[in-house]
Every structure is written in structure tokens, then in C-alpha cells.
Amino acid sequence: MLRFIGKRLMMGVLVLIGTSMLIFVIARVVPGDVAMIALGARATESAREALREELHLNDPLPVQYVIWLGNVLQGDFGNSFITRRPVADDVRQFFPATLELVFMSGVFIVLGAFSLGMLAGKYKNTWVDGLIRVLSYVGIAFPAFVVGIVLLLIFGHNFQIMPILGRISPGVAPPTHITGFFVLDGILTGNFAAAGNAFLHLLLPSFALALGPLVQSARILRSSLVDNSNKEYMSVSTAAGLPPSLLTRKYLLKPSAGPTITVMGLDFSALLGQAFLVERIFNWPGLSRYGINAMLNKDLNAISAVVLIIGITFFLVNFIVDIIIVFIDPRMRIGRESV
Amino acid sequence: MKKGRNLIVGLLLAAAILLAACAAPTGGSGGGEATPTDSIIRVGISGTPDLDPAVAMTNSSVVAAANLYDPLVWPTAEGVKPWVAERWIVSDDGLTYVFDIRQGISFHDGTELRASDVAFSMNRKMAMGEGWAYLWEGFVDYAEATGDFEVTFHMLKPFGSFVNSLVRLFIVNEALIMDNLANGPYGEFGDYGRAFLTNNTAGSGAYTFRELVHQDFFEAVRFDDWFMGWDSRPNAPMGFRQLAVPEPATVLMMMNTGLMDKTDQWQSPENLAAMAEMDGISISAISTYTMQNMYLNTQVAPMDCIYFRRAIAFMFDFDTILNDILVDSVKPIGPVPAGIAGAVATSAVDHELDIERARAYLALSQYADTFQDYAIEFLVIADVATAEVVALTFQAVAAELGMNIQIARAPWVSVVDRMGSLETSPHMVSIAAAPGFNDAGTYLETRYHSATTGTWTQGEWLLDPRVDAMIDAAIATVDEAERFALYAQIQHYIVDEFHPTVFLAELTERKAIRDDVVWPLWHDAAPGEIPTALFGFHQIFADMELNR
């Protein structure tokens, strides 16, 4: 087991080094005069030259890369061209909001997928199953940003019962900073008013983000459940008189969960991607909104930082998913170790 | 099973700790009590400000600077009035300016503003070379304090409207900045307080820093010891909050639910109409001497032929533009906005939609037979609702004449980037430009002098030595009447000999505003009149009133 984890980690580090090269090429080689982009055309030539010197733009590319990577490893991503302060500060400010959003979506996906999937499996080929199937088509067909716009419209305009913008209402002070997750911080510091307010703000954007992956995971769980319930050991166990709840939990759900969890892990990448648009729509002050602004404004240092951090997060999540699956389904261990 | 579950829980915990470690404390966004929202004014604006007045150039930054810092002199319709400087004299050769500084002005940290702070502010600006520094580049040699309350500016060459330009010199607190230097390229001055001023202010203005959450909002509160005093302004807002809101639908909802008091000027006519129908909301209209230009790149075929450019000027539907798209805007008289000192009416006033005249000019052009073969790129700034409508309207007219117009949308930074070199500059791009201060000459320089090619204020690439020489000579002329005569000559010359620009509109900025906000600049104007103020000085929150 440890060998498996170690091997995966080592491979991950190698891939991340490759990723950093790719990001460096995108952000530094492609765009043109970085100093012009950073300072604007009105800056004097000496100001621009100073920036070129600071970014080592006059050095050969490999040297630039090594310097950049060295700085990145020390947590120094350079200064943002837009906010004009260290990108690392920006990331610290914005990342918790995105994590909170994605985490909440994850909760939606796990709860929703398992409850809908089991419901559909239990009542297969009835109207319940049919309804869930239709829902899944809606989830597939409409991109998260469209779902977001629709939710914004319904709840922001037609029924003003839910907060729709940002992380917390303007009149409510954010809770004292501990983790950066407003809901969690609110609970930890006993500031339940802020926690509740932040939680309400969280619901719509995270639901917009979760809908697609949720219904698709539910469908996958449903078909695994149906497949496995046709297997011999199920009928044998039923005949042996095992209680149905135990049967479902231990012998049906466990082997069926594997593929669902794998897909959920992959969905996470889509989630991080879609967050780029959903955060923009809900004015959610997260890393993704920061990232898309950076991209649209060619804020190169910020782009590389955001993409790299998301790459690392993505790797960590897949790593955790792999380990969870290995634990749930020991058969996978052999196959995965040889990868 | 049990064991497995424990390990999963353990892993999740480990992950949570890791994430928490990433999320170490951030500056600025910590706890603290919120200001009661009904005593501060909340305005929508594009982006959060850069608080360093030596760098400030964006919309939000320029407005913030005028409210957080005090300038040396204050702009008025007639010229400038004393502010931090009480009086000034200029030497006969125009190379030395001496300013007497008002006593008793207090910085936000309680220290007194002195002549040395003024000299420091100018030298800092010139050394950093960003923001408004270009106004003085090549003119100002250095500044020095020649007394506790007397500052002397030494010039490299005469600059006729130098005093008028000093509305953009905001005074920063030297001691505070020197105490907060970080490493940087300016020798003993380190980074000149650059990093410090991203999250603090060092001014003496009416409002002082409270909280900045990048790309979210900036909030400032009243500075009780402001030298102008608050006694005569009992209802002035206790603070202001600039809200960075990108999506128009969002702005609409915030206005509707009372989360915002005033929008930015980029709302579409459709959205403004929708907001006008909401309870307690009106549409304000003011002007900031901003010219909506259509830059024509004079160096690229087929736009390098003056007849072709003349034809273009008769293909814009000014009626639709001024009535339906840039609503309430005014037909320009020439290159310089009409209210600016030294502006004159030129032959550009004749421009109107006239397909026959356009056709006639096309026939005169050296591209009479070949212009159909060119793909003419028309660059449009994304997120400016009206820019694309203007482009589409023009494209439809051009199609009638067989002209192939390619519209391309780009975010602002990309537009600036592309205008950086002639190779990447588009054929046409529509950009709003405003004079930095009340003077036609400096504005003409930023628009047409060869030194300003490659900046977003000149997409024409005029590159004409004669124009350069005329502008240089005019700006250096100390006598006002003589200077204005030279300005007039330049304006006629540029329009008649080059015709490099179509002047689409003198922009009227329309913003939705809640009725419990009094904005004297707009409320005091006579019905039908569009009040005008220099950009940045049009939103002085200390002059406003909140009646809640």
C-alpha cells in the first residue's frame, strides 16, 4: 500500500514539473512584450526595462524557467499586473472561496448522486427512475454557466428569497479568519449569523456547479447497482435471509460505488473548469474568477500561478480518489499498483 | 471495513489541514465591524482601484485618488483654484515655479503636510514614470522644498499650462512612505512605497482607507480632520464603497434591491431604461470632456489614403449614434472636446451619414478599384456595451459600399497591447479619450504627437514631424493668447491635412442613481443642460449628500 502511495506521489511530482514547463511556455513565450502588457504603453522605457530586468526577460529561456521555478517553489509567483501586489497574496485571498464553493458542490454531488442513484436503482423502470433520467439529460445538456444564469434570474429577480451575489451580504462582517472558509470560520468562532449568511450565499453557485456531475454520477451509480443486483451472490444472499438493508449497504452499494467515485474524481476537473464561468456569473470572489480576469487581461504571472495551483489541487484530489477506491475495492489494488 | 473508514477519515483530515495551511491569514480582509451600510455611498465601477496616486490611471483609481488625496491645485471650469498650494509665481523664462503651501493640512496619520512632501510627491512620480507622469516627462527637472511651506519646481523647458496640469499631482506623506519601503529599483528609495500603497493610503484627502478586497470592493471612511472641514457638509456620506461589478444583470439586481446607489457609465441603454422604470431610481447625465474617437490607422493600406479616411467619416450614422446608442451625447466640433481651453471648431463638424459623399471620396482614393479586396479590421473593446453596436451599425453601411469590415472583440488590456506596435495595430478602433487636465495642447500631444504612438491614446500613427514641431512649440509658449492661436492652427491642420480620426461623440456619461443620493454636479444643473467636470473630479463624495 505504501509502495503504491509512494509511486503515485513520485509520478505526480514528475508530471507537475512537466505541467510547470507547459504553463511557463504558455505564459512567457507566447504573448509578446510582457513589460508592455504589465505596465501599459504609458510607462517610460526605463520603467519597462526595470521590469524586464526584474522578470529576467533578457536571459535565455531555460534560465528564465529555472529562476521562475525556484521562485515558485518558495511561494513567490511574482506580482500581479492587475492588483499590483504579489500573486501569492491574491491566491491566498481568493483560493479559500473557490475551495469552499467546490467543496460544497462536492457535498451536493455525493449526497445527490448517492440518494438519486439509489432511488433510481430501487425503483428502476418506474416513473421515479424516469424522472431522474430526464433530470440527468437536463444536467448533461445545459452547461453550468447557463444553469447559473437561470438560477440567478429565478432567485435574484423573480423570487428574492436567496442571496445571489458574492460570499456574504454587504452588511454582514465576515467571520474572523481561521481557514478562509466563511461557513466553517463562522461556526468555529461562534459567529452563527455570519456562518448562516455565508451558507445561503454558497447554495446557488455550488448547486449550479454540481448539477451536471450530480445527475451523471447518479446515472452511473444506478446502472452499477442494477448490474450488481443481477449477480449471483445477491440472489444467494437474499435466499440466505440476510436483511435487505445490510445487503444493499455491504454487498451492493460497496462494489457499485467504485466506478461512481472514479467518475466523481474526474468530474472534479470539470468542476474546477466550470467554476471559472460560474464564479464570474455569481460574482464569487474566488480563484477562478481571479483566474478568468487574469486570462482576459493577460496577467501572465497570475495565469501561471492559478493554472499551476489548480493542477496541484487536481492531482491531490485524484490521488485521494485513487486511495479511496483502493480501500473500497481491494481488487483494484493490483491493477493500480502496476500502473 | 472499520480500519478502512478510519484511514479515509484520516486522509480527508490531512487534506483539510493542507488546505487550511494554504489558506494562511490574508491582509486586509480580516474581521472588524462593518460600517452601517446606510451611511456610506456605494457606487459601481469597473475594477477595484490602484491606491497609489503615482500609478492610478484606471477609472476606479482616478476617482479614488481625488477622494483620498489632495491635489496641489483644484480644477474648475475656468482654470484652477488654490488647494494644497495657496499661491504661486512663475519666473519670466518659464523655468522656475514657486508655490506657497497652505499650512494646517493634516495627513491621515496626523502629521502636517509640508513643502517637502510636495517635492517628494513630484520626484516620486517622475522617478516611477507611471500614471500621469507622462504629463511632465521632459518638462519637469526636479522639485525641491525651499522652505517649510515653499516648494520650487525646476523645469527643463517651458510648459505653458504647467499649473493647470498640477491637478494631477496628489500629495503623499513622505515620512509614512519612507518608513514603509520595500526592495525595489529606486536605490535609496527602494520601491518608493509601491507595495505599501497597494493596500494603504498616505494622503490627506476627505476619505481614508478602510478596506480593500481586490476585484471585489474598496471602502473608505471619512477623515475627520480633513482640512476643508465637515461642518458645512452634514449630510455627506460617512464613507464610500467602490463595487467592482462586471455583469450588467448583477448591477440591475443590485440597484433594484438597494445594494448599490449609483452605477458605472458603461451600462447599456436597454439596462438604463429598465432601471429608470424601477422605484426610486433616476438616470443621471454628466460629461467628463471625454471624446469617443474612431482612430483610423494612417499607416496601413487602404487607410493610408486620406480620401479613403474621408469616405469613412461619412459612413457613420451620427443620428443613430447620438440618439440611440451613445444617448444624450454631443456632436463634436473637432479633435478637442468643446469645453476644453483652446478647443476650436474644425471642418469635422460637417461629418454626417452621406453614402453619396462617401462614394465620391472612395472614387478619389487610390484604392478606388481595390478597396473591396482589403479586410479592414475594426477592433471593439469587449464589455463596453455600446462599442459593438456602433461597430455593427458602421459595418452594415460599409457592406452597402462593398467594404469588408471585420469586427474583432478584445478585452481592454489586449487592445492596449495590440496598439503597442504598428504591426499589430488595427485599421480602426473606437476609444474614448479625455484630456488629463483643462488644456487642448497637452491633449493634442497625447493624441497626435509621434512620441505618443504605441499608446492607447493614439491609434492613428500620424508620425508627422511638422505636427510634432507645431505641438512642441505651442505647449512651450507661455503667453496664453498666443498659445491658443497655435492650438487652433494645429487642430485645423490635423483635420484638413490628415483627417486621421472620426470624432463620434463627446460622451455623456449616463448612470442610474438612487433618489436618496444628492449629486450636486448633476442635481444643480439646469434642465436639459449636461454638466461637465474633469474626469476623476466628477465624483467627489464629500460634495454629495445621503438622505436616508
Added chain:
Amino acid sequence: MIGVTQEATAIAKKKGWLSPSTKENFRIYKYKFTRNRLSVFGLALVAISLFFAFFALQIVPFPEHIGAFVDHANANNPPSAVHWFGTDNVGRDVFSRVIYCFRGALLMSIVVLAISVPVGTVLGLIAGYNHGRPVDTVIMRITDVFLSIPALILALSIASILTPNMMNSMLAVTIMWWPWYTRLVYTQSSSVAKEYFVRNAELIGASKFHIIIKEILPNCFSPIFTKMALDVGWVLLMGAALSFVGLGEQPPIPAFGQMIADGSRLMPQNWWLTLFPALGIAFMILGFNFLGDGLRDMFDKGGH
């Protein structure tokens, strides 16, 4: 040589790797495909999408509204008998423009897949056949690098640095799409490469090229085709996301994402500007997804 191939084919058929004769095949495929009513429905949606894409200019009521056209007098009209989906802020017919969007969306999917599938497949075949050798490691690690960042984010960052237009958005999506096929084909081909009909061919002295093309590639076809059909929907989404933030087709040529983004600026009062393009893209995505599901059932050997 031919004999070897035939023998291998026979064995492969027995093992279920290759299928029986074409005619026989077709009947089975048709049965499997049509058994699922949704896949037939999907095929119909796709057929309609193709029809829209090819004949957009012939069937829409206002073809001139797709290009350089404005009519300020008729701007912002809600849906009516003349303008089924209403008009936009410069008076263009939304129905005509939505139908035209099918063309760009389909073109994008075709171009992206036409480039990324062959490239990804060839790399996957090379890596799979050389399983365990340095070539394999190099190709698959590069693939891993591209797969290490969520697709949309990589595409956005590439597209944002290039000039925003249709070509560059297709380029950006293509750059991040091939690795999926490399990985798919790699898994498939590295297992096939161990099969004994391939070993046999090697023994006889068949060239590497022959083995890869004739022995290994055919075994990868069904997963590739299934994935392609399902991927069209993903490429559509990706393209819509790019054009939603302004990194796709430039005005006046419409694109789904661009129309949704422009429409959302006039929400909620001009709801039709957002709703209909959103339905348009849903129509296409559903069609290709149902079709993809059908194809998967069709190629499914299990037949349950």
C-alpha cells in the same frame, strides 16, 4: 503473410476482438442500435443539427441578419410571428442567428476531432505497441502533463493569450483534446499488443507499420468511435464556454456562447436573447450524447 493475417483474424473473431462479416455485422448493429429508442431520437437530433448546419442560409427567414446588418427600429422585440425568437439589441432576428450557430459549433467539433483523434490515436498506438520502452514513457508522460490540468482551464489560458477568434479557439481546444485519445488508444493497444496474433505476426516478420495499422488499430475503432460521438457534446460545451468569455467567433458571426453572454447582459428583461441559444446548444449536446450512448450499446460485446 496474408495467411497469417487471416489466421489471426479468425482467432480474433473467436475471441470477440473482431466481428463477423460486414453484412451480418450490420444487422446486429442495427438491431442493437435501434433497440434503444433514445439513440434513434439522438440520431434524429443530430440529423436535424447537420441539416441546420449545412443549409442554415437557405432555411432561415432572415439570412442577411447573420452578417453585417442592423435595424435599430426593430431592436429588442420579444418573440412574435415574424421573429420567432425575438430580435436582439440591434434588431437582428434571433431565430436566424441561433440556427446559424449550429454551423460554427459543428465545424468546431469536426475540426477539433479531425485533428486531435488521428494525432492522439497515432501517438497512443506508438506508445502502446512499444509498451514499456522509452518511447512509451516519453509519450505517456507528456500526455499526463496535458491531462494534469482541467481541460477547460488549459483551453482558456491558451485561447486568451492568442488573438481571440474562431481559429485560435479551435486550436486551443485541439491542443488539449488529443491526450484523451492517446490514453484511450494506449490502454487498448498495449493490451492487444500482448495478444498472440500480434506476437505471431511479429514472429513471421511483419513490419511494425503493418502490425500497428492492420492488427492493432482495427481493435481500437469501436472505443474511438464511441468516444468521438460522446466527445462532440464536450467540444460543443468547451467551444461555448470559450465564446461565452469572448474567445471564439467574432461579431457579427453568431456563436452559442457569445449569444448567451451578450443576452445575459440584458437579462432579465430580454430573456429571449439568452434562452434560445441555450436551448440550441442543449439540442445539439443531447443529440450527440444519445447518439453516443447508442453507438456504445451497438459496439458493446456483452449484449446485456
